[in-house]
Amino acid sequence: MLRTRKRLATTVSVLAAASLLITACGDDKKDATPTTTAAAPSSTAASTDSTTAGSGSTAESTAGSTVDSAASAGPKATAKGCEGTGATDPNDTSVGRKPARCEKGFPAPQPLKEMTTINVSSAFKLEFNSPLLLADSMGELAKENLKMNFINLKFADAVPQMAAGQIDVAVGGLEVALLAAGNQGLPVKATLANYFPPHAGDYTVPQTGLWCRRDAFTTPDKPNLKEIEKMKLASSVGRGTVSWYYTVEEIRRQGVADFNMVNATIEAIPSADIPAALQNNAINCGIILDPMWLQFVDKPEYFLAASQTPGEPLGIYAFGKRLLVDNPEIGDAFARAFLRTVNTYFNGDYHKDPAVMAKIAEATGQNPEQLSRVDSLVMDWEFRAKTTTEVQKLFIELGVITDWKTPVPEDKIIDRSFALRAVGAG
Amino acid sequence: MTEPNSPRPDTTVLRDFAVARNTVTGSSVRMISRQPTAADRNPGRHTRKRKIIERTLGIAFPVVLITLWQIASVRGWIDRRFYPAPSDIVAEMRATFRNNPKKNWWIDIGVSVRRMLWGYFWGVLLGLLFGFLLGMSRLLRATIGPTLNALYTVPKLALIGIFLIILGFDEKPIIAVVAVTVFFFVWIQTESAVVYVPEGFREAARSFNANRWQMFRHVILPSALPSIFVGLRVAAGVAVLTLIGSEFVFAPGNQGIGYRINNARQILDPKQAYVGLVVAALLGVLFIAIIRMLGRLLTPWAPKDSVG
Numbered sequence: 001m002l003r004t005r006k007r008l009a010t011t012v013s014v015l016a017a018a019s020l021l022i023t024a025c026g027d028d029k030k031d032a033t034p035t036t037t038a039a040a041p042s043s044t045a046a047s048t049d050s051t052t053a054g055s056g057s058t059a060e061s062t063a064g065s066t067v068d069s070a071a072s073a074g075p076k077a078t079a080k081g082c083e084g085t086g087a088t089d090p091n092d093t094s095v096g097r098k099p100a101r102c103e104k105g106f107p108a109p110q111p112l113k114e115m116t117t118i119n120v121s122s123a124f125k126l127e128f129n130s131p132l133l134l135a136d137s138m139g140e141l142a143k144e145n146l147k148m149n150f151i152n153l154k155f156a157d158a159v160p161q162m163a164a165g166q167i168d169v170a171v172g173g174l175e176v177a178l179l180a181a182g183n184q185g186l187p188v189k190a191t192l193a194n195y196f197p198p199h200a201g202d203y204t205v206p207q208t209g210l211w212c213r214r215d216a217f218t219t220p221d222k223p224n225l226k227e228i229e230k231m232k233l234a235s236s237v238g239r240g241t242v243s244w245y246y247t248v249e250e251i252r253r254q255g256v257a258d259f260n261m262v263n264a265t266i267e268a269i270p271s272a273d274i275p276a277a278l279q280n281n282a283i284n285c286g287i288i289l290d291p292m293w294l295q296f297v298d299k300p301e302y303f304l305a306a307s308q309t310p311g312e313p314l315g316i317y318a319f320g321k322r323l324l325v326d327n328p329e330i331g332d333a334f335a336r337a338f339l340r341t342v343n344t345y346f347n348g349d350y351h352k353d354p355a356v357m358a359k360i361a362e363a364t365g366q367n368p369e370q371l372s373r374v375d376s377l378v379m380d381w382e383f384r385a386k387t388t389t390e391v392q393k394l395f396i397e398l399g400v401i402t403d404w405k406t407p408v409p410e411d412k413i414i415d416r417s418f419a420l421r422a423v424g425a426g
Numbered sequence: 427m428t429e430p431n432s433p434r435p436d437t438t439v440l441r442d443f444a445v446a447r448n449t450v451t452g453s454s455v456r457m458i459s460r461q462p463t464a465a466d467r468n469p470g471r472h473t474r475k476r477k478i479i480e481r482t483l484g485i486a487f488p489v490v491l492i493t494l495w496q497i498a499s500v501r502g503w504i505d506r507r508f509y510p511a512p513s514d515i516v517a518e519m520r521a522t523f524r525n526n527p528k529k530n531w532w533i534d535i536g537v538s539v540r541r542m543l544w545g546y547f548w549g550v551l552l553g554l555l556f557g558f559l560l561g562m563s564r565l566l567r568a569t570i571g572p573t574l575n576a577l578y579t580v581p582k583l584a585l586i587g588i589f590l591i592i593l594g595f596d597e598k599p600i601i602a603v604v605a606v607t608v609f610f611f612v613w614i615q616t617e618s619a620v621v622y623v624p625e626g627f628r629e630a631a632r633s634f635n636a637n638r639w640q641m642f643r644h645v646i647l648p649s650a651l652p653s654i655f656v657g658l659r660v661a662a663g664v665a666v667l668t669l670i671g672s673e674f675v676f677a678p679g680n681q682g683i684g685y686r687i688n689n690a691r692q693i694l695d696p697k698q699a700y701v702g703l704v705v706a707a708l709l710g711v712l713f714i715a716i717i718r719m720l721g722r723l724l725t726p727w728a729p730k731d732s733v734g
Binding site: 156157159160163164175176177180181184186237238239240266267268269270272273276277280282283400401403 | 505507508586587590591594595596675676677678679680685689691692693694695696
């Protein structure tokens with residue numbers, strides 16, 4: 001009896017394995033690439049007859065409004081509250097450039113027909129992505145009938161999920177994963193930028209950037225930045241970070257026109273450990289983020305060699321398949337909520353607004369004192385025209401990108417249409 | 427004698443029951459007769475057959491899994507771009523190791539193996555030392571045991587930052603993390619193996635006036651060694667896991683299998699990431715197999731399965 005049962009089990013197993021193998025040898029030409037048949041989204045944000053948006057009560061004291069300073073060239077914003085100032089010329093990369101802005105509470109909400117949940121991923125809850133967090137906590141997403149489901153995930157890991165429609169929005173940077181998605185034609189694009197530091201390009205003000213040991217240079221009193229080309233450097237992700245883009249750009253802007261990093265030794269060291277590595281002379285220079293650079297401020301043996309490029313946001317909010325292709329009206333609603341949050345709570349020196357700081361502190365889990373140790377960021381939802389091309393050129397030069405030799409066109413990586421429609425310029 | 431209401435014995439062994447009458451006392455007794463099974467009738471043939479079945483199942487299971495994966499991928503049940511089919515991974519591995527000098531994995535494999543072996547060496551050395559000492563001394567066990575138990579639960583990857591600052595930004599922090607992880611597995615298994623050496627063995631040695639060294643050399647070590655090799659085998663797998671995880675966080679010289687996998691994820695090159703996973707898995711299998719073989723060589727008296 002037992003023997004019969006064993007024989008039966010063996011026979012069934014063999015038959016099952018054989019049928020699986022036969023099936024596996026079947027049609028393998030089925031294209032798994034999602035179709036991109038959705039029509040271009042209609043312009044949903046141009047109408048100006050909306051009711052006054054709830055601006056919240058905390059934005060009254062925000063200082064230094066930039067509404068009056070939109071660039072004269074470029075797309076013209078026509079949505080109520082954004083007229084003339086809601087978009088700037090993407091070719092403008094001047095130092096001191098003012099970002100696009102609308103009035104507080106604008107662009108006005110145009111709620112979706114039914115409450116819609118969007119999956120939003122980020123590896124961090126930090127100040128730089130606090131507009132996203134406040135859009136949720138201050139009810140700006142709810143005004144659009146949107147509900148956010150926050151997922152803690154690195155950007156590179158979120159990209160496949162976005163392409164599959166599982167994650168709708170991801171916070172990240174102009175990373176190789178995004179560029180590769182553009183190169184592969186995946187339905188993942190950067191749609192909104194995030195910020196640039198207020199004093200980027202001003203070397204009298206200590207800030208995030210490439211910090212170096214003076215004694216690593218032949219003339220420590222007057223370091224020759226060209227020498228960085230052959231030094232040992234570190235960032236948290238090694239070679240594949242956009243930090244090297246601003247490093248190269250800024251060192252060239254400081255007079256070393258032929259600077260390149262091809263021969264530099266670049267290590268990947270966790271960002272929290274880079275200051276220690278610099279102090280221990282394990283590296284000559286390292287990318288040091290907020291607020292870790294504060295420990296070097298009063299130490300003349302260290303100096304800031306390169307800050308982020310002025311007026312050029314390098315971080316992104318990317319949309320996935322669902323918002324880009326399947327339901328762009330949800331993407332429009334998200335963009336309106338995001339822009340309205342920036343205009344309402346992040347206009348000017350928001351660090352001076354205790355109510356906003358309290359909300360940021362609550363959302364990020366930091367205390368307001370910690371946050372106030374560095375300057376307010378300049379939130380900016382617009383990308384500059386040259387950025388993706390220049391970043392790709394550098395990554396190709398550094399050997400980070402090996403799958404393509406010439407930069408992928410910007411429109412495969414960035415989709416400005418959501419922001420433009422939100423301000424009535426699309 | 428079987429109680430009247432006791433459960434029926436295993437029918438695979440006990441084939442027949444009979445009730446007989448005791449001629450002396452006149453009481454009825456239950457007689458059990460056992461019929462020989464196939465294994466009893468032809469043990470050699472039975473063992474060979476069992477081995478064939480076991481080996482077939484051992485091979486068939488992963489084959490079925492891989493086949494299912496292949497089907498899911500080619501049929502589009504899972505997105506082939508991000509979860510490549512096994513055939514894609516094999517093709518990518520072939521291309522990687524043959525053609526592409528820029529993706530030369532051999533250097534990374536060499537670097538990772540070196541880190542793993544050093545970490546394993548130090549972890550095993552210290553683990554054996556502490557395991558024997560604590561296993562043989564109740565006082566030491568009471569003194570150090572609770573502290574080691576507390577440290578055991580600390581996530582080892584979280585120690586990388588501390589090791590970076592203490593040991594410097596080179597190979598040592600990675601080796602230290604692997605060593606610390608391996609240490610705990612070896613220590614626990616060794617201590618337990620020594621503690622559970624049967625008292626009868628010790629008693630017999632004492633009756634021959636064995637001194638401490640003789641007790642260790644001729645009783646404790648041979649008795650504990652098979653179990654220790656189980657720990658070494660588990661620690662070998664854990665060493666690979668820890669190494670790959672550590673190289674995700676910090677990879678000196680941008681080298682190592684973990685760095686390769688992580689980098690492939692960063693640049694959205696899933697095929698290369700899967701190549702890394704396969705390489706890591708093969709490395710683990712190979713390393714465990716070597717430890718298992720060593721175990722069999724060094725403990726020929728142990729039951730085969732006890733050392734793997």
